[in-house]
Amino acid sequence: MNAAGLDVLLKYFPRSFVETLSKKLGINQLYPTQVEAIKSGVLDGRDIVLSAPTASGKTLVAELAMLKTLIAGGKALYMAPLRALASEKFEEFSSFFGVFGYRTAISTGDFDSDDPWLEKYDVIVTTNEKADSLLRHKARWFDKITLLVVDEIHLIGSDKRGATLEVFLTRTKLMPRRPQLLGLSATIGNLEELAEWLQAKPVRVDWRPVPLKEGVYYNGEIFYSDGSSTTLDDHGTPLYDLAYDTLENEGQILVFSPTRRSAVSDAKKLSAITVKFLKPQEFRVIREHVSRLKSVYTDKVTLELLELLSKGVAFHHAGLGLEARSAVEKLFREHLIKAVIATPTLAAGVNLPARRVVITDYRRFNVELGYYEKIPVMEYKQMAGRAGRPRYDKEGEAVLIARSLQELEFLLNEYINARPEKLQSQLASEPVLRSHILSIIATSENVRSYSTLGRFLTSTFYLHQNKDYFFVIERARSILEKLVSSGFLEVEGEKLLPTQLGVRVAELYIDPETATQGLNFFKSREKASTLAYLYMISATPDAQTVHVRRGDEEWLEEKLKVMKEELGFEPPEDDIEYEFFLQVFKTALLLEDWINEVPEDVIVERYDVGPGDIYSLTLTAQWIAFALSEIAKLSGYDVHAVNLGVLSKRIEHGVKEELLELVSLKGIGRVRARNLFNFGYKSLIDLAVAKEEELSRVPGIGKMLAKSIKKQLSSREEGEVDEEQPELGEPGPLDFYLSS
CATH class of the missing domain: 1.10.10.10 (Winged helix-like DNA-binding domain superfamily/Winged helix DNA-binding domain)
Structure with a gap:
């Protein structure tokens, strides 16, 4: 298939729009993916499900379809599986549609709102869970949606998140005025079956802008699916051989490692190689990023990353904070760092291509079941699809590593030459x-x-x-x-x-069992300690919990001896239940440290988590606390309602109760709030009467933030309301963040 000119678009768009695509947006031709989608009727209002490789032009298909619906006076909703991906698309769409005079918004947080402010926007970007939440809240603008774009639609088969997407799509299917549907994916094994259910046309395109070669490395050679092979120089280990070969040819390498620990370990090993390929000017730019991140993070995990960045390599997993992950992605996209070793979360989220993708292991340890299991073919194909950088590489390579001849044959048959599994509904559990x-x-x-x-x-x-x-x-x-x-x-x-x-x-977007557990808790006691509330929150089905390491049991049991009365009940005697109890108890202790302002780097070390884990855990716990405070209020448990409402705010900001007023200001987090408090500014009234120059002398405040504080306080006095607050960032409450 060959690329085509833009003339085909004149049937659907004014000539001025087509010229804008070319002159302002630099789009001068249509890829075969876009031509095939147009032929299939996507611009004529037809529902289609498009399966095409990564970087083959699916996003432009969506943009053209959205542009067509906007010209007709409609509104478009774009659904992404992760907040990181939603943020990426928001930035991209803001530029694309802004050129034509249309406005883009993003909403990924606050599951207890219908976000009426979104009615003013033409393109709305959300996560799947937020879209479902908006439907539950009967957002009044929802019936104005004329085009629904579902990115990564294959996640309908995901065990944790697929049912939400399935129910949402079922509801939209049954609407009296159902919007046009455009589903997008790189890999769908049973495309025809999914499209038939959606009453859509299946469109499969195999073309890639950068051809992909798939192979298996064994004993110094890569054996490709077409029967050819290539020999690599021996540098000691398979990963070293593959990395040297890639970097010597001015490529970049993306390595998928099965666990966080192995990702960090592999990054350290490869740093001895990548540092040799780092140019002086590249090193200087990286150092600027490292210096900035050192002012944000002081925890062991991030400092370990920053040391590796200076050697041209990085690890990437869900335990890293948002800014650290964003820096890794930016430096890799700009070809400044040479290698990224990631857990498979990256394959499902951010667009980060490399010349060569290496999958070090076809197995993954299942923490819940306690054994290693094979990764699905679909997951392998998702990772392999990252190989090949458009405009930089003539071809991309995806390589699995075999440790024996038998494994070589197994990998060729079961992964390289295999078709992705059929998507299966997860609704029946x-x-x-x-x-x-x-x-x-x-x-x-x-x-x-x-x-x-x-x-x-x-x-x-x-x-x-x-x-x-x-x-x-x-x-x-x-x-x-x-x-x-x-x-x-x-x-x-x-x-x-x-x-x-x-x-x-x-409406609160919680499991009914979470509400039931909360009600049982309220009935059983008139009042509770903070730790008891935190344990109750952490034990609900919606909560995220931390893993109990080998060796944790001893110190957790010591803690329990002095906190049993505070907790309010005896631990279970059953071994399996006791294991879960310790997991929940450890999570409750982490949350208690967080709200008592224990420094983040101490929490990271004490609980063996990363900054990203803390963010995810606390965001989910904050939402559960808020939801249960609402349930308590509705059910007449006023004391619990008040206590959980305050606790929700404390979890959100990670502070003691005395700082809640101060952290209500934008730009004032737990550290700055404590500094203000220690300098005598204990309330908003104290800040209102303070002089700007006095505030600027408080550590962490400075002139710009002092000015912002005074402006915010002035706006509050005048009754100004900021309705439009598009949210960017990490996965939100119950957004089922994909963690490694």
Whole structure:
């Protein structure tokens, strides 16, 4: 397939728009992917699911489809699986659509809002969970959406997050005025089946701007899928051989390592090689980034990264803070660092191509099950798809490493020459179904009876695939009985009626079981200690917990001896339950340290986590605390409602209660707030009467921030409201952050 000119677009867009694409945006031709999508009717309003390799032009297909709907007076919603990817697309779309006079917004946080301010925007970027939340809150602008773009649509098969996307797409399918659908993915094994369910046209394109060669390294040679091979110089280890060969030919290497520990270890090993290929000017630019990051982070994990950056290599995983990860991605895209060793989270998120991609192991350790398991072919294909930098490489290479002849043959057959697995619906598991059944009944006027619920479930991808109607209906009936007994639903004959409590649980985007556990906690005690609240939050199904390391048990049990009374109950005797108890207890202790202003670097060391883990853990815990405070308020448990409301704010900011006023100001975090407090500025009134130059002398404040503080306080006095607050950053509450 060959690229085509822009003339085909004149059928759909004014000539001035086509000229703008060329002159201002530098788009002078259409890739085969875009030509095929246009031929398939994407610009004629037809629903399509497009499967095409990474970097083959899927984003421009989406942009053209969105531009077409905007010209017609519509509104476009773009859904991404991760906040990092949503942020990337927001930046890209702001530039693209801004040229044509259209406005782009992003909303990825606050799951208890319908975000009315989004009505003013033409293109809205969200995560899948936020889009589902907006639908639950019946956002009034939602029926104005005329185009729905679902990026990485293959994640409908994800065990943790797929059901949310499936239910959302089922709801949009059943809308009286359903929007046009454009699904995008690099790898879908059963494209036709997914498209048939969505009543869309399947479009598969195999063309890549940079051809991809896939192979397996064994004993000094790479054996490719086409039968050819190449011999590499011996530098001691397979990874060294592959890295030297890549860097000597002025390429970059992206290595996928199965665990965080192995990623860091591999990065340290490769630093001896990458430093040799670092030019003086590249080193100077990297040092500037390192100096800036040292002013932000002081923890062991990030300092280890910064040392490696100066040698032209980096590791990348979910434990790193946002700024550190962003710096790694920026330096690699600008070809300043030579190698990145990442956990597979990177394959699902940020666009970071390299000439050669190396997958060091086809297995991954499953922490929950306690053994190594094979990675799916689809996951391998996602990682392999990162190989080849458009405009820089004539071809890209993806290489697996074999340790024996038998493994060489296995990898060639089971990964290199294999097709991705079929996507399978994940809706049938009870915890998943329980949450979505409540949300469907509570927030959809059209599903309020056994028969309408049955019709909805019949329309899901699960029943399209399995035809197992009676199994799902029986499971649904069992779930309905539990929802009724928990007080979330009422039954009147054939009717299913949500209670006020049930509606609120659905709006708050929490598992009904989380609400039930909270209510049981409130009933069992009139008051509770902070630690008891934190333990209760950490034990809910929605919570994230930290791993208990070998050796943790001893110090955790010592802690428990002095905190048992504060906790308020005896630990379980059952071994399996006790293991979970320690995990939850350790998480509660981490959160307690956080809200008592223990420095982040101390928490990182004490609990064996990274800054990114702390962010993710606290954001989720903050949301659960807020949600349960709302449940307590609605249920008449006023003391618990107040305590959890305050605790939610403390978790959000990582401060003692005395600092909550100060951290309500933009730019004032836990460290600056404590500095202000220690200098005598203990309230907003103290700040309001203070002189700007006095504030600027407080450590960490300075002239610019002092000016900002005074301006914010002045605006509050005048009653100004900032409605539009597009949020950028990391995954939000219950956004099921993909961590390694």
